[in-house]
Amino acid sequence: MKTKTNLFEAIIHGIFLILGLITVGCVLLISVYLIISGIPAIREIGLLDFLFGDTWASTASEPKYGILPFILTSIYGTAGAIILGVPVGFLTAVYLAKFAPIQVKNVMEQAVGLLAGIPSVVYGLVGMIVLVPGIRELFDIPDGAGLLAAIIVLAVMILPSIIKMSITALEAVPKEYEDASLALGATPEETYFRVSVPAAKSGIAAAVVLGVGRAIGEAMAVMMVAGNVPNMPDSLFQSVRFLTTAVASEMSYSSGLQRQALFSIALVLFLFIMLINAALNFFLKGERNK
Amino acid sequence: MKRMISAVMAIALMLALVGCGNSAQTTPTTAAPATQAPATNAPATEAPETEAAAELSGTVSTDGSTSMEAVIGALGEAFMEANPDVNFTYNPTGSGSGIQAVQEGRCDIGLSSRALKDEEKEAGLTETVLCYDGIAVIVNPANTVEDLTVEQIAGIYTGEITNWSEVGGEDAEIVVIGREAGSGTRSGFEEITGTEDACQYRQELTSTGDVITAVSQNPGAIGYASLASVKDTVKAVKVDGVAPSEDTVKDESYKIQRPFVLATQTGVELNPVAQAFFDYITSADANEIIVAAGVVPAN
Amino acid sequence: MISNRRKMFLWTVRGAMYLAAVLTGALTLFIMGYVLLKGIPNVTWELLSTKPSYLSGNIGILPDILNTVYIVIAALAIVLPLGVGAAVYLTEYASSKKIVAVIEYAAEALSGIPSIIYGLVGMLMFSNSFGTCLMSGALTLVIMNLPTIMRSTQESLKTVPQAYREGAFGLGAGKWRVIRTVVLPQCLDGVLTGCILSVGRILGESAALLFTAGFAHALNGFFEGLSSAGATLTVALYVYAKEQGEFEVAFAIAAILMILSFIINLAAVMVTKYFQRRNAV
Numbered sequence: 001m002k003t004k005t006n007l008f009e010a011i012i013h014g015i016f017l018i019l020g021l022i023t024v025g026c027v028l029l030i031s032v033y034l035i036i037s038g039i040p041a042i043r044e045i046g047l048l049d050f051l052f053g054d055t056w057a058s059t060a061s062e063p064k065y066g067i068l069p070f071i072l073t074s075i076y077g078t079a080g081a082i083i084l085g086v087p088v089g090f091l092t093a094v095y096l097a098k099f100a101p102i103q104v105k106n107v108m109e110q111a112v113g114l115l116a117g118i119p120s121v122v123y124g125l126v127g128m129i130v131l132v133p134g135i136r137e138l139f140d141i142p143d144g145a146g147l148l149a150a151i152i153v154l155a156v157m158i159l160p161s162i163i164k165m166s167i168t169a170l171e172a173v174p175k176e177y178e179d180a181s182l183a184l185g186a187t188p189e190e191t192y193f194r195v196s197v198p199a200a201k202s203g204i205a206a207a208v209v210l211g212v213g214r215a216i217g218e219a220m221a222v223m224m225v226a227g228n229v230p231n232m233p234d235s236l237f238q239s240v241r242f243l244t245t246a247v248a249s250e251m252s253y254s255s256g257l258q259r260q261a262l263f264s265i266a267l268v269l270f271l272f273i274m275l276i277n278a279a280l281n282f283f284l285k286g287e288r289n290k
Numbered sequence: 291m292k293r294m295i296s297a298v299m300a301i302a303l304m305l306a307l308v309g310c311g312n313s314a315q316t317t318p319t320t321a322a323p324a325t326q327a328p329a330t331n332a333p334a335t336e337a338p339e340t341e342a343a344a345e346l347s348g349t350v351s352t353d354g355s356t357s358m359e360a361v362i363g364a365l366g367e368a369f370m371e372a373n374p375d376v377n378f379t380y381n382p383t384g385s386g387s388g389i390q391a392v393q394e395g396r397c398d399i400g401l402s403s404r405a406l407k408d409e410e411k412e413a414g415l416t417e418t419v420l421c422y423d424g425i426a427v428i429v430n431p432a433n434t435v436e437d438l439t440v441e442q443i444a445g446i447y448t449g450e451i452t453n454w455s456e457v458g459g460e461d462a463e464i465v466v467i468g469r470e471a472g473s474g475t476r477s478g479f480e481e482i483t484g485t486e487d488a489c490q491y492r493q494e495l496t497s498t499g500d501v502i503t504a505v506s507q508n509p510g511a512i513g514y515a516s517l518a519s520v521k522d523t524v525k526a527v528k529v530d531g532v533a534p535s536e537d538t539v540k541d542e543s544y545k546i547q548r549p550f551v552l553a554t555q556t557g558v559e560l561n562p563v564a565q566a567f568f569d570y571i572t573s574a575d576a577n578e579i580i581v582a583a584g585v586v587p588a589n
Numbered sequence: 590m591i592s593n594r595r596k597m598f599l600w601t602v603r604g605a606m607y608l609a610a611v612l613t614g615a616l617t618l619f620i621m622g623y624v625l626l627k628g629i630p631n632v633t634w635e636l637l638s639t640k641p642s643y644l645s646g647n648i649g650i651l652p653d654i655l656n657t658v659y660i661v662i663a664a665l666a667i668v669l670p671l672g673v674g675a676a677v678y679l680t681e682y683a684s685s686k687k688i689v690a691v692i693e694y695a696a697e698a699l700s701g702i703p704s705i706i707y708g709l710v711g712m713l714m715f716s717n718s719f720g721t722c723l724m725s726g727a728l729t730l731v732i733m734n735l736p737t738i739m740r741s742t743q744e745s746l747k748t749v750p751q752a753y754r755e756g757a758f759g760l761g762a763g764k765w766r767v768i769r770t771v772v773l774p775q776c777l778d779g780v781l782t783g784c785i786l787s788v789g790r791i792l793g794e795s796a797a798l799l800f801t802a803g804f805a806h807a808l809n810g811f812f813e814g815l816s817s818a819g820a821t822l823t824v825a826l827y828v829y830a831k832e833q834g835e836f837e838v839a840f841a842i843a844a845i846l847m848i849l850s851f852i853i854n855l856a857a858v859m860v861t862k863y864f865q866r867r868n869a870v
Binding site: 005193219 | 602688703739831840
Binding site: 353359364379380383396519523579582 | 642643721804805807817832833834835836
């Protein structure tokens with residue numbers, strides 16, 4: 001009787017263990033698939049030529065597969081989106097978390113949540129119809145599609161996650177800290193910016209890293225506004241191609257080595273994301289251990 | 291609306307509880323729909339039962355060129371209307387992946403908006419030309435240029451001509467817009483204008499719709515798109531004095547045109563339904579629909 | 590009382606803060622207003638209730654609505670047992686801290702992977718064996734949403750008081766029985782919230798589905814639908830906007846999606862509130 005129950009419990013335990021390990025299995029599976037399909041092209045092209053080649057001409061009669069323009073564009077684009085999006089998102093979050101009347105806070109939080117739910121294609125579409133002609137006229141250049149348009153779209157797209165995570169971090173700051181500061185005669189602005197914000201800094205850092213991850217991984221919206229030519233990103237108005245859009249734009253028509261090279265780009269992107277995840281994990285751990 | 295959502299949630303919840311209640315059941319719930327999938331990959335196995343009744347039933351799957359959407363979609367719909375038990379599917383994934391899909395047996399007929407390359411034919415594919423499509427060179431409606439020669443177009447795309455005033459227009463920089471590498475429209479256009487590997491694009495967009503939108507939003511832009519999809523938000527220019535139309539594509543006086551090709555596996559028999567579809571669309575019966583879709587029938 | 594330097598600081602941060610908040614508010618308002626204004630006039634009963642026809646030139650999104658419902662049901666049906674099971678393992682069984690850390694890290698990694706990569710891997714893993722069909726798309730979505738379900742269930746399992754479990758153990762119940770009768774009923778709110786979040790994510794997904802589920806607009810029943818290629822609403826939006834330049838339809842779908850996502854967000858808030866109130870009693 002006893003052993004039968006034990007056996008039963010052991011089986012149940014085993015089943016749950018397997019369910020628990022499925023996430024790990026998925027990550028491994030994804031990594032293995034990407035590595036297996038990404039390595040052959042890198043070996044054929046050569047790692048250095050692939051990563052640091054500055055020309056991408058995948059369908060030319062003498063194809064060239066250098067993805068440096070894509071890597072740089074992704075880095076610049078993400079950095080730009082962070083520079084524009086983080087201050088706005090962070091300041092909005094401080095306002096909503098500490099200053100705003102409760103109704104304003106509720107409405108804004110709902111609205112920002114809605115912003116996060118809009119499919120990225122819609123951002124691309126609005127960007128194409130409103131932003132790109134706007135940039136063209138504002139700066140008086142022949143065409144508005146390019147790095148700047150992409151940066152603005154990305155900055156808007158990462159706003160919701162930055163605001164949401166910063167608010168969570170700010171609200172987790174113990175009330176005693178703030179009360180103490182206020183009691184000592186500091187103004188609310190001084191209290192929240194000099195006490196609460198430093199106390200929530202790892203949470204806010206995590207918000208920024210999350211924003212980096214979102215920006216570097218976005219494909220559909222960027223594809224419609226960045227111009228999509230594999231140029232080196234040497235000006236804000238240059239028509240450029242990101243790592244994600246490089247994969248997305250040629251995937252459907254590709255064949256042979258070109259297709260394999262696209263999988264290699266995906267592998268590079270995946271490595272970037274894994275690095276960012278590690279950073280995110282580091283900051284979140286800091287938050288938890290506090 | 292709310293009631294529907296709550297109904298959906300109730301269903302989801304029930305499933306959740308089933309899952310929670312007995313983990314062993316998770317395997318059947320996942321397996322049941324999954325086993326449905328492979329069935330369609332082998333439509334031939336379903337066909338024989340009903341074949342005796344001379345009624346066609348089963349699935350024809352096509353995959354490939356996005357430019358062929360209008361024509362193949364209309365043909366598929368007409369075919370399904372005539373044979374109600376037939377399921378026709380079309381995946382607009384692009385010429386390259388359509389060709390790959392038929393090679394790997396993932397679809398019955400691959401659709402390509404360019405002629406097959408020799409290496410693709412060697413790899414075991416046969417091409418059948420379905421129809422011809424004109425590639426319209428489009429500009430913003432505000433542009434005063436009406437007529438360009440093929441040489442001028444080539445000059446614009448290779449970056450030798452950079453201002454509209456050089457080809458009789460206003461003094462404005464030309465914004466060169468095209469399609470992504472591998473697109474059937476792009477390779478067709480570059481081949482005819484002799485600009486392969488030499489084009490200096492400002493924007494490489496991934497679909498016909500994007501090119502039309504971008505050109506319609508920018509007074510200095512030039513682009514190219516399948517004649518069948520050109521809308522009145524943009525203006526198609528004459529090429530060497532010939533306006534693109536079905537007639538000028540048909541008599542070949544309009545130079546920039548390309549074939550729409552059906553790719554099938556060489557020496558492999560199509561399943562009966564796919565064969566019937568293939569016969570139908572390459573017959574004269576289908577011409578009316580092909581013309582209505584804005585392209586010129588080959589047969 | 591307050592020195593000039595402090596006043597400067599005060600006004601600078603206050604100004605910057607209001608500026609940022611107004612900018613965010615204006616942006617949100619603009620995007621929502623733009624989409625709704627362009628979309629709502631084009632939402633007609635005909636659009637919602639018909640299927641598209643190349644022969645007559647009609648555009649209808651009924652098949653896309655159904656496909657969305659099918660893919661949501663299929664994905665949730667698979668991901669729920671997996672995600673809830675994983676959460677139960679983490680909170681009830683796992684004794685080694687290392688395993689917990691590894692699983693949680695994996696879940697975090699999964700939620701950070703961009704959808705374009707899911708699309709590629711889903712194409713390699715599922716579409717190459719099942720074909721391009723809704724089921725392949727649903728399986729891809731399962732992996733994407735696993736962390737969401739797992740985490741929200743886990744959060745609510747953590748709030749189940751340890752005393753409940755101990756009480757049940759004290760009465761001689763086996764572990765599985767405790768989980769089934771005491772722990773799982775308590776995690777309903779987490780599961781529900783997870784479901785709502787997942788539905789929201791599935792509704793907005795395009796890149797991962799383009800390569801796995803395809804974009805046909807055929808009107809199908811549930812099982813037939815799962816085994817054939819089909820577009821969800823968002824994918825249909827992508828196709829209409831990009832391939833066909835049908836902006837009226839694209840904005841109509843965008844408006845519908847926005848209203849849906851509003852309802853979903855509201856539902857998530859309501860569920861949380863409802864259970865908070867119940868647990869507080």
